[in-house]
Amino acid sequence: MPELLIAAPPTPALALVDAWHLGRDFRLEGQAFSALQDVSVQVRPGDRIALLGASGSGKSTLLHLLGALDTSTSGTVSWPALGRASALRPGPVAFVFQAQSLLPPLSALENVALPLILAGQAQGSALKEAQIWLERLKLGALADQLPEELSGGQAQRVAVARALVSRPRLILADEPTGQLDSATAADLMDVLLDALDPGCALVLATHDPVVARRLDTVWQMDGGRLSVPGRRAGGAA
Numbered sequence: 100m101p102e103l104l105i106a107a108p109p110t111p112a113l114a115l116v117d118a119w120h121l122g123r124d125f126r127l128e129g130q131a132f133s134a135l136q137d138v139s140v141q142v143r144p145g146d147r148i149a150l151l152g153a154s155g156s157g158k159s160t161l162l163h164l165l166g167a168l169d170t171s172t173s174g175t176v177s178w179p180a181l182g183r184a185s186a187l188r189p190g191p192v193a194f195v196f197q198a199q200s201l202l203p204p205l206s207a208l209e210n211v212a213l214p215l216i217l218a219g220q221a222q223g224s225a226l227k228e229a230q231i232w233l234e235r236l237k238l239g240a241l242a243d244q245l246p247e248e249l250s251g252g253q254a255q256r257v258a259v260a261r262a263l264v265s266r267p268r269l270i271l272a273d274e275p276t277g278q279l280d281s282a283t284a285a286d287l288m289d290v291l292l293d294a295l296d297p298g299c300a301l302v303l304a305t306h307d308p309v310v311a312r313r314l315d316t317v318w319q320m321d322g323g324r325l326s327v328p329g330r331r332a333g334g335a336a
């Protein structure tokens with residue numbers, strides 16, 4: 100009699116981030132002001148998520164909570180696949196900021212090597228790895244340039260290389276194309292998506308629907324709330 104094989108359902112990968120009813124209040128001139136209200140989201144390995152919203156809608160506030168740069172006023176956030184908040188950086192979580200986040204006195208190469216050196220890697224091997232990442236992002240020839248000698252698009256690519264060098268499992272990018280023209284923004288998205296490890300998740304805040312459409316999922320932020328969570332970019336809700 101033939102053996103009956105019943106395939107076990109695949110085990111879902113542990114979430115990288117699990118946020119539950121997050122709220123964040125600030126005090127402005129003595130009044131409590133709610134920048135984020137009741138946001139529940141999960142980020143899983145390989146997710147490509149655009150956090151789309153107008154200026155002031157709460158995108159940075161949410162990214163900071165997801166990356167443990169800030170603590171929520173209400174709700175909880177945990178990192179089931181990554182460990183405790185204190186273990187998140189440098190390494191499993193990397194940030195890319197809007198602009199001018201490179202250290203001015205360091206060359207492009209030294210900026211990229213910095214997370215490895217801060218994590219205890221010997222300088223020589225850190226610089227070698229940094230050079231590999233600069234070349235992967237088509238910046239090999241600019242290794243010795245200072246940040247002030249780079250164009251905005253080149254500087255953002257160096258910032259992306261600096262985020263990728265520690266082989267993070269999650270990248271939180273806060274308007275990385277915010278100061279770039281549309282062609283340069285498209286180039287940056289090309290190199291970022293091309294260089295990203297398939298298992299690495301990306302959450303990218305943007306106010307630009309064209310940039311958001313490059314990612315698989317859109318989280319729409321409005322007035323501190325997430326509306327239409329999980330909607331496919333460019334597709335039906």
Ligand SMILES: Nc1ncnc2c1ncn2[C@@H]1O[C@H](COP(=O)(O)OP(=O)(O)OP(=O)(O)O)[C@@H](O)[C@H]1O
Pocket residue numbers: 125126127134152153154155156157158159160161274306
């Ligand atoms: N540290 C803070 N103290 C007081 N208010 C804050 C603070 N951080 C953010 N806010 C307020 O919270 C709201 C959301 O800000 P946030 O920076 O998250 O928006 P955003 O969508 O990222 O905007 P942008 O696209 O302009 O960066 C804004 O009204 C902002 O002024």
